[in-house]
Amino acid sequence: MKRFLASTLLVILILASLAACGPQKAANHLEAIKQAGTIKVGTSADYPPFESVDANGNKIGFDIDLMSEVANRLGVKLEWVDMPFDSLIAAVQEGKIDMAISAFNYSEERDQQIDFSEAYYTSEDSFMVAEGFTGQISNPEDVAAYKVGVQTSTTQDSWLTDNLVTPGLLSEENIFRYDRVDQAAMDLTAGRIDVLMSDYVPAQALEKQLGGLKIVYHGVLSSGPVNMVIPEGDAELKAELDKIIQQLIDEGFIDELAMKHIGAQ
């Protein structure tokens, strides 16, 4: 009798739990995220001060803190999915992750494949050289005379390709594309490249940490607005994120984060 009771209870429990997570098909992606109670966000945690890991493996940085607050306001749990930068857009397209935040700059090329949220930050480009560098860089185009390093599939990569390589100013042999920006900075220290083009903020961090490097130019060339990346045509998620980003800008939350992680705004 006891066994019978126990098994009946078990069956009822199973049925109840099945009913609870029953086939209520979500109306859209945003609803699906809210129903799941978790948002899967991709990032490439090798880009301090925007995203990196500390020695214990915890994710830290501007984007990390920002996204935690965004997830709070969405009322869902945040699940980080770390992957190399150039895999992130494909992962959003294929629905492997719900969205990505990884200091993405707006570009038309990217906009054709995915959608962007409103900007939450504005970034600049920079050129960095080793301290012993004797060349002259007064205009951005001047770097065409040197060996230039850049991170693969960043907006800086596109800028160099469109403005220097395609017009024939910079030969393909003199542009060195790296998986990550810190690898490029180390090659700059080692003298394998003469100039590194990257975002201004990470460049400042690298200048400080590595030593022996100096930034000789900064300004807006390829970069500019920094946005979150969401699936193409996902209007509901975009509207919700844009609303939250605007709130966070109005409340000064983003300025605070910029102060804390970047030291400027």
Place this chain on the structure above:
Amino acid sequence: MLVNFVSYIAQGTAITLGVTAVALPMGLVLGLLIALVHVYGGRLASGIATYYSTILRGIPPIVLLFILYFVISGAINLSPFWAGSLSLGIISSAYQLEILRGALLSVGSGQMMAARAIGMSRLTAVRYIVLPQALRLAIPPWSNEAAIVLKDSSLVYALGVAEILRRAQLLSASTQRPFLAYGTAAAIYFLLVFAVNRLLDLLERRTRIPSHP
């Protein structure tokens, strides 16, 4: 600090071993079946096995990995771990197929004839006469393949699985200590491969046929 640093990277070992534990046996089973078909099957079956081996040995594992993860995701939604393990297993099956085929062929054809002459079926002869010898002979070259699969498991980093290499990259980026990060990763891989090779050496000695070369 240093302890945290090393232990963070070492936590990737479980994933490295997990990927290997899927890919290597999967490659062995597939490879053995196809090697048997190649050696003892008819002309058609043997031809198909040749194509299988030629095509798969011509695809870099990372390309197959991206195909399994990104391209066919509409049909089958594989996790990064499974996409990585399966693609390595498939590629490895082609290499193991060649290792096992060589081992099968190195058992003299006279033995098969003799077995058939005393009334064994082909299947029985393969099972009791050829395979026990061939599998022993396959161990030394197979230990090479085991080491390669173990190290190739690092490729899943491209999909963001936090195995040893990806963990080393993350720490290298955040702490600017690439030598320590990649040195730790290299040491862990070395220890793993060393242990696997020693185990297989032991297996080879244990199963060696006395007075057999």
